[in-house]
Amino acid sequence: MSRDLTGKRAILTGASGGIGRATAEALVKAGARLALASRNAEALNALADTLRAAGGDVLVVPTDVTNPADRLRLVETAADRFGGLDVLVNNAGVGSWGHFSTSTPEILRRVMEVNFFGPVELTRVAMPHLTRGNEPAVVNVTSMCGRKGMPAWPEYSASKFALVGMAEAWRGEFARFDVDVVTVVPGMTDSGFRENWLRAEGKADLKFEDGMTPADVAAGIVAALKSNRREVVLGREAKRLLRFNRFFPRLTNWLIARKVRKLYGR
Numbered sequence: 001m002s003r004d005l006t007g008k009r010a011i012l013t014g015a016s017g018g019i020g021r022a023t024a025e026a027l028v029k030a031g032a033r034l035a036l037a038s039r040n041a042e043a044l045n046a047l048a049d050t051l052r053a054a055g056g057d058v059l060v061v062p063t064d065v066t067n068p069a070d071r072l073r074l075v076e077t078a079a080d081r082f083g084g085l086d087v088l089v090n091n092a093g094v095g096s097w098g099h100f101s102t103s104t105p106e107i108l109r110r111v112m113e114v115n116f117f118g119p120v121e122l123t124r125v126a127m128p129h130l131t132r133g134n135e136p137a138v139v140n141v142t143s144m145c146g147r148k149g150m151p152a153w154p155e156y157s158a159s160k161f162a163l164v165g166m167a168e169a170w171r172g173e174f175a176r177f178d179v180d181v182v183t184v185v186p187g188m189t190d191s192g193f194r195e196n197w198l199r200a201e202g203k204a205d206l207k208f209e210d211g212m213t214p215a216d217v218a219a220g221i222v223a224a225l226k227s228n229r230r231e232v233v234l235g236r237e238a239k240r241l242l243r244f245n246r247f248f249p250r251l252t253n254w255l256i257a258r259k260v261r262k263l264y265g266r
């Protein structure tokens with residue numbers, strides 16, 4: 001199936017910056033009508049002005065995805081304004097970099113709230129509209145950490161694994177309603193991600209500046225939605241790591257453990 005995004009009525013979370021902002025631009029360029037959601041109303045309004053100047057039909061709904069009332073308001077406002085809903089892109093997310101042994105229960109809960117419960121409960125609220133939509137789809141922006149748990153990303157890996165798992169179950173269930181489920185698995189991207197981490201205490205030399213641009217990821221998201229892919233891995237190093245892990249899981253784990261010992265000692 002090939003999905004034409006012209007006139008599609010969509011919600012995008014995490015639209016204020018990074019991958020979300022670039023995805024908003026790409027979706028509008030592809031012809032979608034878009035509700036922009038995140039907590040930063042000022043950034044969303046500035047983006048909306050730019051998109052409208054380019055001919056986009058966009059709407060700003062300041063939203064904290066961890067807040068049930070905000071989630072409901074987002075879906076109802078978008079569905080009212082557009083007369084329905086066809087696409088939900090769950091992109092909002094937060095990272096936390098550091099080992100589990102020095103982390104806190106609060107960090108674990110926060111990461112799960114933003115990266116797992118937020119998108120999942122937003123999807124629950126959106127489903128009654130999506131089931132009546134035109135070629136409807138839910139897109140979840142997960143991470144390569146959702147396909148391979150990475151040291152110093154324990155909470156983040158768990159949250160993204162959970163989202164990948166939920167999406168896999170949904171795919172079968174939502175087939176009853178003809179609602180497609182697209183899982184996007186990006187690798188390192190040079191966005192504002194690291195400025196928003198809950199903590200930055202890891203030791204590896206992460207080179208986000210050598211990763212993809214947000215526009216690269218946005219192009220991948222839109223292409224996956226258009227071609228209705230079940231799952232796409234984006235980025236060279238994510239593809240390489242996940243492929244290597246698939247064929248040589250023991251060696252991958254050994255190499256990772258060796259690196260951790262070298263960086264952290266015993």
Ligand SMILES: NC(=O)c1ccc[n+]([C@@H]2O[C@H](COP(=O)([O-])OP(=O)(O)OC[C@H]3O[C@@H](n4cnc5c(N)ncnc54)[C@H](OP(=O)(O)O)[C@@H]3O)[C@@H](O)[C@H]2O)c1
Binds near residue numbers: 040
């Ligand atoms: N950058 C990477 O290397 C990378 C790699 C793989 C996957 N990802 C995933 O890609 C997605 C986008 O990340 P990014 O790289 O663009 O990072 P980013 O620049 O930090 O953007 C994160 C977005 O999420 C929003 N957000 C955070 N908490 C929120 C909340 N409680 N409610 C609503 N919105 C919230 C932020 O907006 P406000 O602050 O305005 O709320 C912002 O728009 C995330 O799911 C991330 O896990 C990123």
